[in-house]
Amino acid sequence: EAGVVQSPRYKIIEKKQPVAFWCNPISGHNTLYWYLQNLGQGPELLIRYENEEAVDDSQLPKDRFSAERLKGVDSTLKIQPAELGDSAVYLCASSLAGPDEAFFGQGTRLTVV
Amino acid sequence: KQEVTQIPAALSVPEGENLVLNCSFTDSAIYNLQWFRQDPGKGLTSLLLIQSSQREQTSGRLNASLDKSSGRSTLYIAASQPGDSATYLCAVRGGSQGNLIFGKGTKLSVKP
Numbered sequence: 170e171a172g173v174v175q176s177p178r179y180k181i182i183e184k185k186q187p188v189a190f191w192c193n194p195i196s197g198h199n200t201l202y203w204y205l206q207n208l209g210q211g212p213e214l215l216i217r218y219e220n221e222e223a224v225d226d227s228q229l230p231k232d233r234f235s236a237e238r239l240k241g242v243d244s245t246l247k248i249q250p251a252e253l254g255d256s257a258v259y260l261c262a263s264s265l266a267g268p269d270e271a272f273f274g275q276g277t278r279l280t281v282v
Numbered sequence: 283k284q285e286v287t288q289i290p291a292a293l294s295v296p297e298g299e300n301l302v303l304n305c306s307f308t309d310s311a312i313y314n315l316q317w318f319r320q321d322p323g324k325g326l327t328s329l330l331l332i333q334s335s336q337r338e339q340t341s342g343r344l345n346a347s348l349d350k351s352s353g354r355s356t357l358y359i360a361a362s363q364p365g366d367s368a369t370y371l372c373a374v375r376g377g378s379q380g381n382l383i384f385g386k387g388t389k390l391s392v393k394p
Contacts, residue, residue, distance in 0.1 A: 173325075202381070211286070211371055211384030212326070225381060260325055268313050268378045273326040 173274035175261050182210040183282045187249035190277045194263030201238055202247050212260055217243065219267060251281045284309045284376055288385035295362055296393055303357040310353045313378055316319030317346050317357050318371040326371060343386045362392045
């Protein structure tokens with residue numbers, strides 16, 4: 170069974186440009202998370218979906234970040250415009266239901282120059 | 283606000299040694315706790331999930347314990363191997379609707 174799939178794996182953009190990350194969760198998993206991980210730190214939640222509903226987006230910087238989960242399956246995270254401080258690894262995770270074991274993708278490493 | 287601390291931040295051991303990684307959390311009202319492994323430049327691999335009603339979970343050479351009342355969990359690795367070298371992250375979930383709150387991890391190096 171395929172795990173959580175993220176693309177791209179790496180992205181380098183200039184500041185002020187837009188960028189988008191894509192995530193395909195494990196089949197049948199209703200809960201999807203986007204996390205941000207800075208170097209040497211643990212992941213921090215950006216947004217959590219239960220099916221297609223964003224149930225926790227309190228940590229998402231809504232002035233520049235947006236996310237969607239169409240039909241409760243794939244999800245896209247967008248940054249517009251990107252800032253130098255957005256350079257980090259963006260991780261997607263899914264679980265069968267909210268409190269169940271979470272499985273992570275390989276992450277997208279974003280570098281903003 | 284839940285805070286998760288992992289000590290030590292880094293650990294270097296010779297191959298074959300048994301070792302313990304520590305995780306502590308400030309709010310003992312957790313739903314479950316999950317241990318992950320992260321290799322350089324990679325995502326997180328789930329190792330063990332312990333429900334709040336459980337005291338320990340085992341998988342191969344790994345054993346995780348949970349003492350909810352004292353806000354502690356330990357990950358025991360038996361007979362360590364160079365392939366165990368990675369960063370180990372602990373994460374707690376505050377409720378059935380809660381999110382995973384992570385520590386900063388312990389970077390383990392097992393030398394041949």
